[in-house]
Amino acid sequence: MLCLILLKKIFIYYFNIVKGLINMAVEILPEWLANLDDEDLNFIKKFILASGSLKEIATAYGVTYPTVRLRLDKIIQKIQISDDTQNEPYISLIKRLAVNEKLDLNTAKILISEYKKTKGVN
Numbered sequence: 001m002l003c004l005i006l007l008k009k010i011f012i013y014y015f016n017i018v019k020g021l022i023n024m025a026v027e028i029l030p031e032w033l034a035n036l037d038d039e040d041l042n043f044i045k046k047f048i049l050a051s052g053s054l055k056e057i058a059t060a061y062g063v064t065y066p067t068v069r070l071r072l073d074k075i076i077q078k079i080q081i082s083d084d085t086q087n088e089p090y091i092s093l094i095k096r097l098a099v100n101e102k103l104d105l106n107t108a109k110i111l112i113s114e115y116k117k118t119k120g121v122n
Contacts, residue, residue, distance in 0.1 A: 032082035
């Protein structure tokens with residue numbers, strides 16, 4: 001019985017250490033990076049390894065240069081939206097939905113415009 005109690009205390013001790021490390025890792029990771037999905041992170045990794053060559057990335061993915069440029073622009077928009085989240089979470093949500101093509105751009109603009117009117121912001 002004493003052995004089980006000791007094992008339980010040891011388990012709880014190590015569990016708390018691991019939990020603390022996980023919390024520390026989350027605090028270190030910038031919010032903009034945490035908001036990108038795995039596919040975006042993989043693209044960024046390849047982009048960096050290719051020294052920022054869009055042509056090389058296009059070849060690696062088997063797509064055209066404009067397709068790669070569009071993909072990079074969407075990632076940039078996601079990062080910018082993450083930076084805006086602290087100021088206006090609702091507007092950031094609308095922008096994120098538009099970037100992810102869950103909401104069309106015109107509707108997003110109307111929603112943001114109407115929201116700003118209710119807040120008295122231009």
